[in-house]
Amino acid sequence: MKRRDLLALGVGLAGTAACGSKSGKMKIAVIPKGTTHEFWKSVHAGAVKASRELDVEIVWKGPLKEDDLKEQIGIVETFTSQGVSGIVLAPLNDKALVAPVKAAKSANIPTVVFDSALQGDEHVSFVATDNVAAGKLGGERLVKGLEGKGNVVLLRYLEGSASTSEREKGFLEAAKAASGIKIVSDNQYGGATTESASSAGEALLVAQGADKGEVAGVFCPNESTTFGMLLALEKLGLAGKVKLVGFDSSEKLVAGLRDGKIDALVLQNPMNMGYLAVKTMVSHLKKEPIEKVIDTGARVVEKSNMESAEIKDLLSPDLTPYLGQ
Amino acid sequence: MTEAKPTEAKATEASAMSSRLRRVLGEPWIGPLVALLVVYAMFAVVTPDTFLRGVALEMMARHTVVVAFCSVGMTLVIIQGGIDLSVGSVVALVTVVTASLLRSGYSPAVAALGAVLAGALCGALNGALVAGLKITPFIVTLGTMSALRGLAKGFAGEQKIDADAGALEKLMLRDPDSALPFPPGVFLAIVVALFGAALLAYSRFGRHIVATGSSPATARLCGISIPRVTIVTYTLAGLLAGIAGMMEFSTLTVGDPTDSIGLELEVIAAVVIGGGSLFGGQGSVAGSVLGAMLMTVIATGATHVGIANWIQEILTGAIIVVAVTVDRMRHR
Amino acid sequence: MTDPVEADGATHAPLLSVDRVAKSYGATAALKNATFTAIEGEVHAVMGENGAGKSTMLGILAGLVRSDHGTVTLGGVHYAPRSAADARKFGVAIVPQEPTLCDHLNVAENVTLGIEPVSSGFVRAEEAQRRCKAALAPLGVDIDPTRRASDLTPAERQLVCIGRALAQSKVRVLILDEPTSSLTMAEAERVLDAVRALADSGLCVLYVSHTLGEVVRVADAYTVLRNGETVRSGSMKGVEVADLTEMLLGHPAEARVRAPREKGERVLSVRELTGVKLPAGASFELHRGEIFGVFGLVGSGRTELVRAIYGLDRVVRGEVHIGSSASTRSTPAHRLHEGIGMVSEDRKGEGLALTMSVADNLTLSKLESISSGGIVSPNAQGTAARDLITRLQIRCAGPDAPVGSLSGGNQQKVAIGRLLHQNANVLLLDEPTRGIDIGSREQLYDLSIDLAAKQKAIVWISTQPAELLAVCDRIAVMRRGVLGAPRDVTDWSEQLLLQEAAA
DSSP states (O other), X not given: OOHHHHHHHHHHHHHHHHHTSOOOSOEEEEEOSOSSSHHHHHHHHHHHHHHHHHTOEEEEOOOSSTTOHHHHHHHHHHHHHHTOXXXXXXXXXXXXXXXXXXXXXXXXXXXXXXXXXXXXXXXXEEEEOOHHHHHXXXXXXXXXXXXXXXXXXXXXXXXTOHHHHHHHHHHHHHHHHSXXXXXXXXXXXXXXSHHHHHHHHHHHHHHTTGGGTOOOEEEOSSHHHHHHHHHHHHHTTOBTTBEEEXXXXXXXHHHHHHTTXXXXXXXXXXXXXXXXXXXXHHHHHTTOOOOSEEEOOEEEEEGGGTTSHHHHHHHSOOOHHHHOO | OTTHHHHHHHHHHHHHHHHXXXXXXXXXXXXXXXXXXXXXXXXXXXXXXXXXXXHHHHHHHHHHHHHHHHHHHHHHHHHTTOOOTTHHHHHHHHHHHHHHHHHTTOOHXXXXXXXXXXXXXXXXXXXXXXXXXXXXXXXXHHHHHHHHHHHHHHHTTTSOEEOOOGGGGGGGSOOXXXXXXXXXXXXXXXXXXXXXXXXXXXXXXXXXXXXXHHOHHHHHHTTOOHHHHHHHHHHHHHHHHHHHHHHHHHHHSEEOTTTTTTHHHHHHHHHHHTTOOTTSXXXXXXXXXXXXXXXXXXXXXXXXXXOOHHHHHHHHHHHHHHHHHHHHHHTO | OOOTTEETTEEOOOSEEEEEEEEEEXXXXXEEEEEEEEOTTOEEEEEEOTTSSHHHHHHHHHTSSOOSEEEEEETTEEOOOSSHHHHHHHTEEEEOSSOOOOTTSBHHHHHTTTSOOEETTEEOHHHHHHHHHHHHGGGTOXXXXXXXXXXXXXXXXXXXXXXXXXXXXXXXXXXXXXXXXXXXXXXXXXXXXXXXXXXXTTOEEEEEOSOHHHHHHHOSEEEEEETTEEEEEEEOTTOOHHHHHHHHHSSOOOOOOOOOOOOOOEEEEEEEEEXXXXXXXEEEEEETTOEEEEXXXXXXXXXXXXXXXXXXXXXXXXXXXXXXXXXOSOOXXXXXXXXXXEEOSOIXXXXXXXXXXXXXXXXXXXXXXXXXXTEEOHHHHHHHHHHHHHHTTOOSSOTTSBGGGSOHHHHHHHHHHHHHHTTOSEEEEESTTTTOOHHHHHHHHHHHHHHHHTTOEEEEEESOHHHHHHHOSEEEEEETTEEOOOEEGGGOOHHXXXXXHHO
C-alpha cells in the first residue's frame, strides 16, 4: 500500500471522531445504487453542489458491492435508525425498498426517490430521467444511423433493474417501429460490471455473426454495458463498423465517440439529477411545495454536436470542485 | 479439625471456581465476544446519540439474521471437515422459490415450508455429491454455487419476482405495538443457534460430526458411517440456508435470483472469526453467531460514523485476520 | 558412574560435555540434573521413560529450549544456542521423529531444500543431485536422487531426512529422535547400519530410542535419565537389555509368570481370507481366553488381515465366522455390534481423533451406552471416562484434556480403553506397543493378560518377537499374505520366528 493511501486510511479513521459532533445543519443521506460507476460520481457532485448552495450536510453511502439490494435496504434502515433529516434514494428495486422507505416515513424521515422508480406512494417526489422516452430516443437514433435497415442487437443490463429495463423497452419500441430493422437478439444481460458486460457482449457479437457482417447496430442501456460492448467491438476489430448507440458518459465513452467507434450516446444529466434530488428534499423539509415527478431530461450526443458548450458540460462535467481529486 | 474443614472446603471451592473461570475463558467464543463488545463500545463512544438507541440495536439484530442462520449450518459443515460455497446461491434460489409459490396463490405457510424444503434439497444434493463422488467439498460446492445460481435465474425467468409476502413479511418486521424488542425472525435465529450449539455439544450426532472432521479414519474405525454424517450435515446446513432464504425474502419482499452474491464468504468469515478451523474438528456455533454480529456492527458503525466503503472493507478484512491470529495465540 | 571418557582403551577429549543442566517450567522441574559427555565417532544412546526429561535436554542442545542452570561445552567452547539456526551454526543438528519430506518433490530437491544450487536464478538439477549423493554417502546408502519422496519406503524417508540434515550445514553432533519408532525390524536394520556408518565417519550421534535391543546393538555409550536426572552414563560394553530396563524403570522388570488360562469357546474363525492385494488366503481360529500372536515383516499383509476382518478393507474371497454364524462382508459399525474392536497401528492418523478430548475418544465407538434419546449425558460420559482413566492408569489432566496432549503411551491406553468401553469380546491389536515407552508397554502386556484371563480373545500383531513370546498363547507367522500354521508359544523362539518370516 502506498503512503498516501495509508494516510487516507488514517484520515478516514480520524474522521470518525469529527463526525460525532453536531452541526445543527440538516443532514441528508444520499444513497446511490453503487459508488464506482462514473454516473454516480456525477450524481455525487450534483448532490455536493446542492448541499453547498443550500448549506446542508449530505452523507453519501452506497452498497459495498455494486447493486447489492439487501445491503441497500440495510443502509436505508441504518440511516432511519440513526435519525437523519431526509433520505435521497436511487432504489435498486422498485418493490423491495418500499418497506424501508415506509419505515423511514413513520419515523418522520421523508424520502426523495431519484434515477429509478419506486412503487407506492411513500416517497415525496421522484426525480429522474424519463427512461422510456430516453430509450426511445436512442432507438430512433440507431434506426436513423442505419438508414432504416439491418440487424440490431440489444445487450441488456441486469435482471430486475427498473430504469434500464424501461430504456430497453423504449429502444425496442422504436426499433420495432422501423420496418427494415430486425432485432436478432434481445435477451442477453451484461451483468453488473464492465468486465461481465464485455465478455457477455463479445460472446453475443460472435454468436450473432457480427464478424461476418451480420450485425449492423447495437444498443446498450447504461455506462457499464456500453463500455463493455465498446471493448468487445474493439477486441473483434468491429469498432466503427458496427454502429453502437449507448447510454451515459465517461472519459472512455467520450473518446470512443470522438474516434467514431461509438455512433451516439444518450445522455442523462446525472449531475442535475443529484442536484435536483437534494434540492427537492431541502424544499420539502422547508415545507415548500414540490412537484411529485421531476424529469431531468435526456439528450442524444454524436460526433457533430459534441463540441458545443452545453453538451461538453454534460459529456465531461468538471467534478473536481465538488469531489476533490 | 472441625474448624479446618470449612476453610478447606472454601479453598477447594475457590479453586473449583477459578478452574471453572479458566475453562470459560478457554471457550472459543470468548474472543469474538470480547471483540464484539470492544468494537461496539468504540462506535458507541463516537456516536452515542445514535448507536445506543433501541432502534439501532433492533436493526443490527435484524441485519445479522440471514448470516446467522447460514453460519450455524456452515459451522456444522466446517467442523465436519467440509465447506459450503453454495450457500449464497441457495439463499437466492429460496427467495425465488418462496416468491413463486406465493405468486401462484399458495398460502404463506406452504411457501415457508417450500422454502425450507428447497434449501434442504440443495443441501442434500451437496452432501450426496461430496459423499458419493468422493470429491472435495470445495470443488463440489463451487460447482453447485454456479449451478444453483443458474437454476435460480432460470426459475425466475431472469428477473426479480414480485409477490405479496403476506404473513412472511412479518418475520422480519417488528410490530411497533408489540412488547417484544425484536421481530420473530431474530428470536427464531436465537432458538436455532441454541439448537445448533446443543446438537454439537450434547447429541450423539454432534460427536459424530466433530469426530468425522477431526479424523475421518478414526471415525470410520469407531463404526461411524462417514457418508451418512456427511449427507445429514450438508442437508442440515441447506435447511438452515433455506430458513435464511425465507428471512431474506421477508426483508426483500421480492424473489431475487441475483441476491446474496458473495454471502458464502461473509458466512465463512463469521465461522472463522468464531474459532472454526477450515481443517475441520473445531468450531463453535456461539462463536460463529458472534462473528456474524461483529461484522454487522462494523458495517452499521461505518455508516453511522460516515466511514467510506473502502475503509470499511479494509477494517472487515483486518478483523478476520486479527481474530484468527489472536485465537491461535490463545491456544498456544 | 563409569568413566565416560574411557573407550577402546584410548582416551579422547570429549566433544560434547553436559554438566548439571536443569530447566523448570513454573513449579515443575522438567530437568533437574543432566550430566554426560560424548566423544567424536561414537553413537551415544540417550534413554528415559516419557517424562524423564529427554525431550527437554535434546531441546536445549538443539537450541529450541534455554536452560536455567548448568553448562554445556562443545569442542571445549561454551555452548548455549539461542535458536535452532544458532545451534546449526555450531554444528548441532536434530532430525525429528516423524520424517518431514515434501512428497511431491524428488529426493535431491528435498535434500537441497532451501540451499538449492542456482545459476542465474535457475536451479541446477544435476548439481543438486550430486550434492544429494554426497550427503547420503556417509550413511552408506545409495538412493536415486530423482525418485519422488512419495515413492520412498519408511526407512528411506528417514535416511533422506538424516541426509538433509547433513547437507544443510557442517554437522558435528547429530541428534536422532527415535528414528526407528515407525519402522519394522528389517527397515530399522537399514537405518541402524547407516547410523553406525555415520559415527564411523567421525560424527557424534546422540541416539534416542525406546527399543533397547537396537540400542545395545548400535550404541558405544549410553546415558539414562530418570525423573530429570542422569541415573547412569557410561560405555555400552557388557551392558545388557535387562540392565538397561532396570535402570529405566528403577527396579528389575517383573518376570511374567504364565498362569495357565482356560481356553473357551471359539469366537472368530477366518478361512482363506483374501483382500484386493493382501491378505492372500489367510486362515486361523480364535478362542475366548486366548492371545493369538501374528508375527510378520512389513508388506506381509498382517495389518491388511485385521483390516479385512474388521470391515475396513474389502474382502474379495474367503470367509469370516463370528461365533458360529457366517459374516464375511461387513462394516466397522456391524463388527462393533458383534463385539469386535480394533486398535489401529496408526495411532495419530487413525487410532485417535487428536483434537477431541480423552473422554470423547474413549467413548466414541459406543456413545449409545452413555446417552439417551440421542443426547450424550456429560455426566455419564465423565464417569465412564474416569473409570477407564483410573483402571488403565492413563496420565492426563482429566477427561476433558485433548488426547493430543498426552504422551504416546497414554494415547495408546486411550485407544485400547475404547475397546474396553465398547466391551469388545474380540480385540484386534495392530502393533499396540509401537513407539511407546517401556513402562506403558509393560502395563499393556499386563492388561492384555488380565483381559485374556477374563475370557476375552485377543489378536496381537507385532514386529517384536520378544513381546509376542512374552504375552501370547499361540503365534503364527505371516508371509506374503498367507498365515503359517499356528504353534504353541513354547514351540517358538526369536530365532524361529525370524527364520520363518524371512523364509
